[in-house]
Amino acid sequence: MQQLPALTALGDVVRSANRVILGKDKAIKLALACLLARGHLLIEDLPGVGKTTLAHVLARLLGLDFQRVQFTSDMLPADIVGVSVFDRDSGSFRFHAGPIFTQVVVADEINRATPKTQSALLEAMEERQVTVEGATRPLPEPFFVIATQNPAHQIGTFPLPESQLDRFLIRIELGYPDPAAERELLAGEDRRSMLATLPACMTPAQLIELQQATRKIHAAPALIDYVQAIAAYTRAAPDWHAGLSPRAALGLLAAARAWALLAGRDHVLPEDVQIVLPGIVEHRLRPVDDRTRLGAGDTPSKLIEAVPLP
Amino acid sequence: MARDKRPVSQRQTWWLLAAALSAFLPLASLLSPWLAVSATAVMLLRGWMTWRQWRLPPKFILVLLTIAATAGVVVEYRTMFGRLPGVALLSAFLALKLLELRGARDAMAVVLLCYFLVLTQFMFTQSIATALMACATVLITTATLAAAADDRPAPAFLLRRAGVLLVQGLPFMLLLFVLFPRVQGPLWGLPQDRTSAVSGLSDNMSPGSIAQLSQSDTIAFRVQFEGKPPPQHTLYWRGPVMPSFDGRSWRVTRFSAVRTVPPFKVSGAKQDYEVTLEPLGKSWVFALDFPDKLPPESAYSEDLQLLSRQPIRARMRYSMSAFPETSVGAGDTPSLIAEALELPRGGNPRTREVAAKWREKYGDNTEAIVAEAENFFLRQLLSYTLNPPLLSEDVIDGFLFDTKRGFCEHFASAFAFALRAAGVPTRIVAGYQGGEINPVDGLLVVRQYDAHAWTEVWLKGRGWVRFDPTAISAPQRIADNFAATAPENDSLPFLARADMAWLRDIRNQMEAATNVWNQWVLGYTPQRQREFLQGLGFKTPDWQEMTAALAALCGLVLLLLTGWILYSRKKLDPAIRQWHKFTARLAKRGVQWHTWEDPLVFAERAASALPAHAENIRGIAHDYANLRYAAPPKNSTADTPLTKLRARIAAFRP
Numbered sequence: 019m020q021q022l023p024a025l026t027a028l029g030d031v032v033r034s035a036n037r038v039i040l041g042k043d044k045a046i047k048l049a050l051a052c053l054l055a056r057g058h059l060l061i062e063d064l065p066g067v068g069k070t071t072l073a074h075v076l077a078r079l080l081g082l083d084f085q086r087v088q089f090t091s092d093m094l095p096a097d098i099v100g101v102s103v104f105d106r107d108s109g110s111f112r113f114h115a116g117p118i119f120t121q122v123v124v125a126d127e128i129n130r131a132t133p134k135t136q137s138a139l140l141e142a143m144e145e146r147q148v149t150v151e152g153a154t155r156p157l158p159e160p161f162f163v164i165a166t167q168n169p170a171h172q173i174g175t176f177p178l179p180e181s182q183l184d185r186f187l188i189r190i191e192l193g194y195p196d197p198a199a200e201r202e203l204l205a206g207e208d209r210r211s212m213l214a215t216l217p218a219c220m221t222p223a224q225l226i227e228l229q230q231a232t233r234k235i236h237a238a239p240a241l242i243d244y245v246q247a248i249a250a251y252t253r254a255a256p257d258w259h260a261g262l263s264p265r266a267a268l269g270l271l272a273a274a275r276a277w278a279l280l281a282g283r284d285h286v287l288p289e290d291v292q293i294v295l296p297g298i299v300e301h302r303l304r305p306v307d308d309r310t311r312l313g314a315g316d317t318p319s320k321l322i323e324a325v326p327l328p
Numbered sequence: 329m330a331r332d333k334r335p336v337s338q339r340q341t342w343w344l345l346a347a348a349l350s351a352f353l354p355l356a357s358l359l360s361p362w363l364a365v366s367a368t369a370v371m372l373l374r375g376w377m378t379w380r381q382w383r384l385p386p387k388f389i390l391v392l393l394t395i396a397a398t399a400g401v402v403v404e405y406r407t408m409f410g411r412l413p414g415v416a417l418l419s420a421f422l423a424l425k426l427l428e429l430r431g432a433r434d435a436m437a438v439v440l441l442c443y444f445l446v447l448t449q450f451m452f453t454q455s456i457a458t459a460l461m462a463c464a465t466v467l468i469t470t471a472t473l474a475a476a477a478d479d480r481p482a483p484a485f486l487l488r489r490a491g492v493l494l495v496q497g498l499p500f501m502l503l504l505f506v507l508f509p510r511v512q513g514p515l516w517g518l519p520q521d522r523t524s525a526v527s528g529l530s531d532n533m534s535p536g537s538i539a540q541l542s543q544s545d546t547i548a549f550r551v552q553f554e555g556k557p558p559p560q561h562t563l564y565w566r567g568p569v570m571p572s573f574d575g576r577s578w579r580v581t582r583f584s585a586v587r588t589v590p591p592f593k594v595s596g597a598k599q600d601y602e603v604t605l606e607p608l609g610k611s612w613v614f615a616l617d618f619p620d621k622l623p624p625e626s627a628y629s630e631d632l633q634l635l636s637r638q639p640i641r642a643r644m645r646y647s648m649s650a651f652p653e654t655s656v657g658a659g660d661t662p663s664l665i666a667e668a669l670e671l672p673r674g675g676n677p678r679t680r681e682v683a684a685k686w687r688e689k690y691g692d693n694t695e696a697i698v699a700e701a702e703n704f705f706l707r708q709l710l711s712y713t714l715n716p717p718l719l720s721e722d723v724i725d726g727f728l729f730d731t732k733r734g735f736c737e738h739f740a741s742a743f744a745f746a747l748r749a750a751g752v753p754t755r756i757v758a759g760y761q762g763g764e765i766n767p768v769d770g771l772l773v774v775r776q777y778d779a780h781a782w783t784e785v786w787l788k789g790r791g792w793v794r795f796d797p798t799a800i801s802a803p804q805r806i807a808d809n810f811a812a813t814a815p816e817n818d819s820l821p822f823l824a825r826a827d828m829a830w831l832r833d834i835r836n837q838m839e840a841a842t843n844v845w846n847q848w849v850l851g852y853t854p855q856r857q858r859e860f861l862q863g864l865g866f867k868t869p870d871w872q873e874m875t876a877a878l879a880a881l882c883g884l885v886l887l888l889l890t891g892w893i894l895y896s897r898k899k900l901d902p903a904i905r906q907w908h909k910f911t912a913r914l915a916k917r918g919v920q921w922h923t924w925e926d927p928l929v930f931a932e933r934a935a936s937a938l939p940a941h942a943e944n945i946r947g948i949a950h951d952y953a954n955l956r957y958a959a960p961p962k963n964s965t966a967d968t969p970l971t972k973l974r975a976r977i978a979a980f981r982p
Binding site: 236238240241255256257284285286287288289292306320322323324325326327 | 480484923957959
């Protein structure tokens, strides 16, 4: 594999992010893998563990424009996609682009908004374009949505339905930092001021180059078989309400490629699939015996241990 | 097995309880009530304990319970051996074993007990329902077995897996059914159990004994006629012949079958038919009047009762021909005739008086006396009912002159008595009359409620002639079937009522299915097996030959399966085979490769477990992973890396 300069930049991104968000190397890499695989990212956890910070850090380090949208229950679709306003001077309607017209949309607490508003965003995620008042407007390239959400059992939330969860390639949880990281966090500099001074490590062009490199990572027939076997198993086994969709299987392979790229390999190993698997399947497979809808947590390991390598 | 100390999970316990209940409940009705109730109670208690997650009782309580259960069975049945005590003991142990589910070994014991109990059901009944129930139990038990291995999947999944396993076993089952050497008769046909439940005609008839049968719709036999069935009123299925009368009951006097060839010459039209007689536990072989040849293993007594050599304890099939116009017994011995004239010394004076008048009027003209007697019965305006009033002394007088209501045995008994009193030799014949055609398969079904009694009168020069006095007062009883003629308010077997048309339809369907089952499954006797195998080309099939064929066929199936497995193994990637060799060597050193584990991850684990070989292990795993997952190099021969891997693994000796 020839050494792209972008690849070194990628290493810098990981290192810099690790300096701001302490002890979350795997979450950061998963988030990056998601973006390299051209997927949207969902960060789910309790308030205050650094979801929004991670979203900001990624946008900044990748050198992308970003807009933060705080979702609330009284928000309307127009607040996201924009609205046409009558301009008295020119005597015509003029489109005021909404916050979605940017490279990275940080959709904070997406599950606080009503399903109608959620769907406006989710439509844009899949189509990478927005249609307002008959005119179709393309979104910039690259385009990512990094959404954060609170666990579904918190008060005042509208849980995303399964079909919309499926649009997020990877869902990660941050969790509490470990003791060492937390001590360092408490002793260290204010994160907000660190964010303000954080330099970009990469240009958008480099990011696009890396996305293309990701797609060229070799997936051997044996590995394709493995991904297929995993998808097939989720459909046949009685443990989940529904199996993985083909979109999810494609996403699993794409994310595994991105992880292989992050690991500096030119081919995907089963290990890559197994590492990204929890982030791909946990929000898609609902266990049959899970009455809380919080996720039983053992789905990924159960799945990995049930499917032998072909 | 003893070392298997994995505890039984809650899910597995539920499965075991379900299997135990499904195996035990069909047997519960056979056991004595206290046993059935206490075994069920123990299982329910076990369910409650599982639900509340209580701890299991300590060992000494179990020991005490086991001793108590064994003692109870011995006291109840007076023995520990035999069919019922055995089943009772096993059921009790099954219930108690559930209280002792400490490890996988106990679970396995419960599963095996369940399988065995399923089998014991067939010692009691072998109907379709039993077979279906047994299938359900086997399905649940097999699912339990699957759950014992892995209880995570949902119940529906386990049941489906068990179903697939059972379906896969089907070819072997058929093979065993067809080829396994058969034993004549039921293996466990212990007499008193077999007949105690069956009601039927017996060797004596007193007022009320046949009326009792009218409440039972149990099937006595089925008949397949060659061609169109003869009219209903000709269907007299002859059974016990009762010449002796003691003032109340008529009795059979001759039990020995002496004539294997009919002592008469048949004449007239012929009707062929085939009877499948249910095991009624008696010797009478029911047939229409009169056959030219007797079925095997049966013979006529002197008074023309067709008797089987042994009481009939297994379903019996025989083909016969009837010649209704045949006359019999014209030359019977004087002793037979004298017996047919005997009367008790006193009693029934009014009937005797009437009979004496006939005798005076007609003298030796027996035919005229019979005609007069028929007239007399008609004039008395007797009525036919299933619930005749009770009669104490002088039952004949009471019936003919006072109550005037009776069932067929009253009619036959009174008619025979009156004729004897008038000096005409007469005897009672019991059997079945009529029957009902099942529209589903066209078989005539004769039930216990078709039981009937009529008389035979000996006329000089003509021999024994059948007269049915019931037909004088209730001609529909003979012309139509029993159910249609029963008086409005009489109690009838539920299913015999004509207004239950849809229920009767269902019953007809079920009985047709039962017949198929009886003929083809239960009726697969050594005889049939021999015929079938001869059809397949065995010249003289004996059990040795059948066992050899069985073994050969089972072996062939297994061989094919093995071949198939070996063949599909061949197609494994050579790299994978090398990898398996490598992991097998490491497994011997205690590092087990999980089939889902990434080679490189495994290599790290193995390397830290066996630091001496770390470099080699990592290298091999790396080569293998490259071979399997990396893009193949463009400009080298394809198998060079494989050869390298093979050499490395061959040299690898951890």
